[in-house]
Amino acid sequence: MSDKVPEGPRVGLFVTCLVDTMRPPIGFAAIALLEAAGCRVEVPRRQTCCGQPALNSGDRAGAVRVAQHTIELLASYPHVVVPSGSCAATIRLHYPTLFDAGTAWHRRATDLAERTHELLSYLVDVRQWLPAGVALNARATYHDSCSGLRELGIAAQPRRLLAAVAGLSLARLEGADTCCGFGGTFCVKYPAISDAIVSEKAQAIEATGADLLLGGDLGCLMNMAGKLHRRGAAVRAFHTAEVLAGMADGPAIGDGA
Amino acid sequence: MTQPAFAARVDRALADPDLKRAIERTTGTARSKRAAAVAAWPDFAAARELGRDIKDHVTANLDHYLLTFERNATAAGAIVHWARTAQEACDIVVGICKAAGAASVTRAKSMLGEEIGLPHALADAGIERVETDLAEHIIQLAGDPPSHIVWPALHKTREQVAALFRAHHHDPGALATVAAMVASARRELRRRFMAADVGISGANFLIADTGAVCTVTNEGNAELTTTPPRVHIVTAGIEKLVPSTAHAMSLLRLLVRSATGAEVTQYTTFHCGPRRPGDADGPTAFHIVLVDNGRSRMLAEGLAEMLRCLRCGACLNHCVVFRQIGGHAYGGTYPGPMGAVLTPVLDGLAGTQDLPHACTLNGQCQEVCPVAIPLPTLLRGWRERSWREGLEPGVVRGSLFAWRFLVLRPALYRPATALALRVMRLFARRGWIARMPLAGGWTRHRDLPSPARQTFMAQLRQRRPSA
Amino acid sequence: MSDARSTILTAIRATLRPDRAAADPAAIAAAAAGLLLRVPPLRPDRVRGAAAEAFLARVASPAVGASAERIVSLAGLPDAVRRYLAAHDLAASIALQPHPELCALDWSGIATHPRIDLDEPVAVGLALGGIAETGSLVFHSGPTAPTLFAFLPLHHIVAVAAERIWPWLEDYAAALATLPVPRNVNLVTGPSGTTDIEGTLVRGAHGPGHLHVVLVDPAYHPPASDAA
Numbered sequence: 030m031s032d033k034v035p036e037g038p039r040v041g042l043f044v045t046c047l048v049d050t051m052r053p054p055i056g057f058a059a060i061a062l063l064e065a066a067g068c069r070v071e072v073p074r075r076q077t078c079c080g081q082p083a084l085n086s087g088d089r090a091g092a093v094r095v096a097q098h099t100i101e102l103l104a105s106y107p108h109v110v111v112p113s114g115s116c117a118a119t120i121r122l123h124y125p126t127l128f129d130a131g132t133a134w135h136r137r138a139t140d141l142a143e144r145t146h147e148l149l150s151y152l153v154d155v156r157q158w159l160p161a162g163v164a165l166n167a168r169a170t171y172h173d174s175c176s177g178l179r180e181l182g183i184a185a186q187p188r189r190l191l192a193a194v195a196g197l198s199l200a201r202l203e204g205a206d207t208c209c210g211f212g213g214t215f216c217v218k219y220p221a222i223s224d225a226i227v228s229e230k231a232q233a234i235e236a237t238g239a240d241l242l243l244g245g246d247l248g249c250l251m252n253m254a255g256k257l258h259r260r261g262a263a264v265r266a267f268h269t270a271e272v273l274a275g276m277a278d279g280p281a282i283g284d285g286a
Numbered sequence: 287m288t289q290p291a292f293a294a295r296v297d298r299a300l301a302d303p304d305l306k307r308a309i310e311r312t313t314g315t316a317r318s319k320r321a322a323a324v325a326a327w328p329d330f331a332a333a334r335e336l337g338r339d340i341k342d343h344v345t346a347n348l349d350h351y352l353l354t355f356e357r358n359a360t361a362a363g364a365i366v367h368w369a370r371t372a373q374e375a376c377d378i379v380v381g382i383c384k385a386a387g388a389a390s391v392t393r394a395k396s397m398l399g400e401e402i403g404l405p406h407a408l409a410d411a412g413i414e415r416v417e418t419d420l421a422e423h424i425i426q427l428a429g430d431p432p433s434h435i436v437w438p439a440l441h442k443t444r445e446q447v448a449a450l451f452r453a454h455h456h457d458p459g460a461l462a463t464v465a466a467m468v469a470s471a472r473r474e475l476r477r478r479f480m481a482a483d484v485g486i487s488g489a490n491f492l493i494a495d496t497g498a499v500c501t502v503t504n505e506g507n508a509e510l511t512t513t514p515p516r517v518h519i520v521t522a523g524i525e526k527l528v529p530s531t532a533h534a535m536s537l538l539r540l541l542v543r544s545a546t547g548a549e550v551t552q553y554t555t556f557h558c559g560p561r562r563p564g565d566a567d568g569p570t571a572f573h574i575v576l577v578d579n580g581r582s583r584m585l586a587e588g589l590a591e592m593l594r595c596l597r598c599g600a601c602l603n604h605c606v607v608f609r610q611i612g613g614h615a616y617g618g619t620y621p622g623p624m625g626a627v628l629t630p631v632l633d634g635l636a637g638t639q640d641l642p643h644a645c646t647l648n649g650q651c652q653e654v655c656p657v658a659i660p661l662p663t664l665l666r667g668w669r670e671r672s673w674r675e676g677l678e679p680g681v682v683r684g685s686l687f688a689w690r691f692l693v694l695r696p697a698l699y700r701p702a703t704a705l706a707l708r709v710m711r712l713f714a715r716r717g718w719i720a721r722m723p724l725a726g727g728w729t730r731h732r733d734l735p736s737p738a739r740q741t742f743m744a745q746l747r748q749r750r751p752s753a
Numbered sequence: 754m755s756d757a758r759s760t761i762l763t764a765i766r767a768t769l770r771p772d773r774a775a776a777d778p779a780a781i782a783a784a785a786a787g788l789l790l791r792v793p794p795l796r797p798d799r800v801r802g803a804a805a806e807a808f809l810a811r812v813a814s815p816a817v818g819a820s821a822e823r824i825v826s827l828a829g830l831p832d833a834v835r836r837y838l839a840a841h842d843l844a845a846s847i848a849l850q851p852h853p854e855l856c857a858l859d860w861s862g863i864a865t866h867p868r869i870d871l872d873e874p875v876a877v878g879l880a881l882g883g884i885a886e887t888g889s890l891v892f893h894s895g896p897t898a899p900t901l902f903a904f905l906p907l908h909h910i911v912a913v914a915a916e917r918i919w920p921w922l923e924d925y926a927a928a929l930a931t932l933p934v935p936r937n938v939n940l941v942t943g944p945s946g947t948t949d950i951e952g953t954l955v956r957g958a959h960g961p962g963h964l965h966v967v968l969v970d971p972a973y974h975p976p977a978s979d980a981a
Contacts, residue, residue, distance in 0.1 A: 576761075
């Protein structure tokens with residue numbers, strides 16, 4: 030099933046600002062997976078950030094400007110893929126709300142929204158792709174990041190993909206669908222509340238006895254991994270794409286890249 | 287960045303281990319019982335859409351339903367009053383009490399009564415107020431405001447309740463179990479029901495086509511509050527209307543399951559006017575105070591969806607922030623996600639702007655809302671307004687401006703991010719940053735993974751120069 | 754007061770009807786009726802088979818928390834009450850709802866009084882009907898049905914006729930539309946309770962701690978051992 034499919038779609042990878050700066054391997058994993066699924070991957074060079082910091086801070090005018098930049102950047106790709114539920118949801122759901130209906134920008138935003146997909150759901154739902162020949166001997170647990178889960182309905186796809194990894198077992202995480210307390214700017218604006226939330230999440234992760242924490246959103250993973258490390262826990266965190274691309278034998282998030 | 291008063295309330299809440307335990311005991315039970323009730327109803331999602339549509343239909347015809355209700359309630363013998371503000375509503379209620387020569391009033395729990403400040407208004411008028419709902423009785427003894435809209439005494443542990451009853455009840459007994467505490471409150475309040483001159487309650491639904499007021503309760507205190515006194519006063523928000531009893535039934539199924547996980551409350555009551563000729567009991571005068579207090583403004587200012595709210599409390603029980611800080615930290619009558627939308631309406635955005643920001647926008651509140659209120663969207667609306675009105679601190683505005691400047695200029699953004707990575711890596715030890723200037727919000731509580739040596743884009747240029 | 758009324762209505766209309774068109778009551782009524790057409794297929798799957806059977810099962814379920822029995826005619830109610838009093842070790846004295854059908858029964862051996870006391874141990878009443886979906890008893894207040902009868906006693910024993918069991922909440926709502934609306938309608942579902950302390954359910958808050966439902970069902974054939 031993972032054999033090269035000729036003449037697959039041209040895909041624009043929007044790698045996200047966090048992956049760009051904090052965890053490049055996720056970007057390379059995304060390229061590898063998309064290519065394995067038969068896509069011709071291009072990475073538009075002028076990409077920066079989807080605009081969530083402005084959007085979530087109430088800076089609508091700022092969000093509009095950044096959205097326009099991204100809409101122009103991604104205008105020519107039949108499909109746009111994003112290795113993050115929250116950034117994909119920003120483009121898919123929130124960009125169209127930034128422009129008045131009936132305007133050219135609203136049409137362009139809606140058009141982009143329809144072409145944009147989160148990586149893991151794209152592989153399963155659009156490309157009907159599952160990994161073959163990937164093995165990892167480990168016990169992992171999975172956290173459903175909220176934007177992907179509730180705004181995009183991503184829950185089954187990452188589990189189907191991970192089930193195809195030989196040797197990997199998934200331990201159920203109590204409260205897997207409960208927010209980890211990241212919330213973008215929330216975690217630095219209200220650090221004490223965020224800490225109380227992520228402390229409970231870290232306890233729940235440790236209680237699974239898993240070696241690996243997996244997820245689909247780097248922001249949430251950094252939050253949980255950072256708390257686990259501060260607590261001295263041995264759990265190592267990876268983006269699901271890294272596991273699927275066979276890159277989980279390298280350093281985990283924070284293990285020195 | 288945060289308003290000092292909000293920060294202080296949050297710190298106090300987070301430092302209280304009893305509070306955390308108390309919140310989790312009640313909301314944990316509520317979450318699992320709600321989940322079971324929803325799982326047992328395969329068509330819950332369709333029922334929720336119907337509930338939403340019923341409420342939206344009422345909102346879209348609110349003037350019509352208000353007048354229909356007023357006409358039918360008046361025909362049933364009720365006296366209908368209208369109040370634009372909390373002050374007007376309190377003045378009306380106190381005026382009725384005074385005209386009735388009331389020395390003592392009993393009150394059955396009503397969040398609207400709390401919203402308009404009725405407890406204080408009665409105290410200022412020198413009228414004795416007896417709270418008869420068990421939770422309201424507990425917080426009246428403690429001198430606390432409510433901390434949850436369904437369980438106002440949620441912040442009290444059983445040990446704290448026992449201590450309060452031991453100090454205040456005439457015949458507390460051993461109080462070794464929750465059942466013994468409930469029995470002690472029953473003994474304590476029994477006499478008070480019959481001695482009251484006026485009973486005051488709220489409304490879950492106002493039935494337009496009969497003029498009846500529907501309440502849902504479990505303890506039996508509500509009928510003991512509203513039946514014996516000479517005068518019964520209902521205070522109700524103008525959004526509580528439904529077209530008919532049948533419409534109320536559809537909303538009841540959603541409300542009760544979402545609130546407690548039960549299918550119906552023990553008592554579902556419809557009050558329609560005062561005592562009829564020949565009736566064996568009931569008040570001789572029945573007043574309904576219809577309260578606006580910002581609701582017509584919500585309709586006008588993009589918050590119409592919030593007028594669907596049934597006050598079930600599910601959004602509180604499922605909110606990760608509420609579960610950590612409890613109700614009092616919000617500083618308003620209504621806590622949690624629904625409170626973060628409502629409090630800026632009631633108390634003004636300036637001073638309450640933390641509430642819509644102290645939220646991770648995780649969407650679970652909207653998911654469990656029985657009438658599908660898009661709470662995260664409404665909270666985003668408040669954030670935008672706070673930004674427009676200049677309520678966000680200069681440091682936030684400044685850094686977002688600088689961020690935007692770079693994000694829109696990739697040619698500057700690339701070297702800027704490269705520089706930032708180099709600086710950040712100076713603080714990293716074995717892959718982790720434990721402390722770094724300007725990152726205290728993150729590193730006070732957790733470690734920050736060290737950024738990459740080179741950005742993805744820089745690495746990509748080396749690997750795929752042409753792509 | 755009328756000032757507040759016109760201010761509120763004006764503000765609402767400014768938003769809802771900026772073109773100053775009047776509300777169309779017929780169109781609104783049609784839309785409201787249309788919403789109710791969606792109800793039957795999405796109700797929780799509660800009532801299967803005969804409404805009276807479903808009602809009895811629901812009343813006695815742990816969620817409702819009442820006890821229930823079935824008798825063939827109302828004349829059997831005093832015996833049911835006697836059995837209940839004996840089983841619960843209660844004195845043979847009851848507050849009897851002043852309803853002519855109840856007063857006409859043979860209460861010999863039980864002292865009855867028509868007024869209810871603040872700390873009444875046992876009251877016996879007659880419900881207007883019941884709702885199978887929820888296991889609720891329906892009470893309409895009136896000259897022979899004081900509201901407080903359902904709230905003051907510790908034990909409340911209630912007779913209800915099987916032919917007055919409505920399958921769904923909406924069926925009761927439809928029946929109500931054909932009846933004079935009383936001052937007070939109470940749908941009573943099980944004994945009173947509270948979860949106000951740590952979410953722990955305790956039965957018997959301010960209202961009754963025990964509710965016993967006696968379904969009067971002429972079609973019922975009691976097993977031979979019960980016939981005595």
